[in-house]
Amino acid sequence: MTQTNSSYSSSSAGTGIVLMAVAALLAACASTPAEPTVAMKAAEQAIAAADRTRVADSNSVELSEARDKLDAAKTAIQAKNMVVAERLALESRVDAELASAKIEAAKAQAVNDEIKSSTATLTQEMQRTSGAK
Numbered sequence: 001m002t003q004t005n006s007s008y009s010s011s012s013a014g015t016g017i018v019l020m021a022v023a024a025l026l027a028a029c030a031s032t033p034a035e036p037t038v039a040m041k042a043a044e045q046a047i048a049a050a051d052r053t054r055v056a057d058s059n060s061v062e063l064s065e066a067r068d069k070l071d072a073a074k075t076a077i078q079a080k081n082m083v084v085a086e087r088l089a090l091e092s093r094v095d096a097e098l099a100s101a102k103i104e105a106a107k108a109q110a111v112n113d114e115i116k117s118s119t120a121t122l123t124q125e126m127q128r129t130s131g132a133k
Contacts, residue, residue, distance in 0.1 A: 035077055036086035043070050043089045046096035053103045062102065066095035 047070065050063050069092035076085035 032080065033082040035082060036089050039086045039089035039093070040073060043073070043092035043096065046093045050096045050100040050103065053100050060099045060103065062095045062099035066092045066099060069095060
C-alpha cells in the first residue's frame with residue numbers, strides 16, 4: 001500500500017511539473033497587443049474636428065474629457081498597457097464626437113431661434129400693415 005501512495009505522489013508531482021511547463025510556454029507565446037494607432041488617430045481627428053466646429057463653447061466638458069482620456073491613453077501606451085490605451089482612445093473619440101454634436105446642436109438651435117424671431121417680426125409687420133388699410 002505504501003508503494004501505491006509513493007507512485008501516486010510522484011505521478012502527481014510529474015503532472016504538476018508538466019502543467020507548469022505548459023503554462024510557462026503559453027505565457028511565453030502570448031503576444032503583447034499592438035499599439036492602438038488607429039484608435040489614437042481617430043481620437044485625435046475627432047478632437048481636431050470638435051475644435052474646428054467650436055464657436056463660443058471653448059469650455060466644453062466633453063471636449064475636455066476627450067483630451068484627458070487621450071492623454072491617459074498615451075500614458076497607457078508608454079506603460080505598455082495597450083488594452084487600456086485602446087479603450088481610452090475609443091472613449092476619447094466618442095467624447096469628442098459628443099462635443100461636436102452638442103456644438104452643432106447649439107448652433108442649429110441659435111439659427112432656429114433667429115428664424116422664429118424673424119417670423120414673429122414679419123407677422124407683426126403684416127398685422128400692422130393690414131390694420132392700417
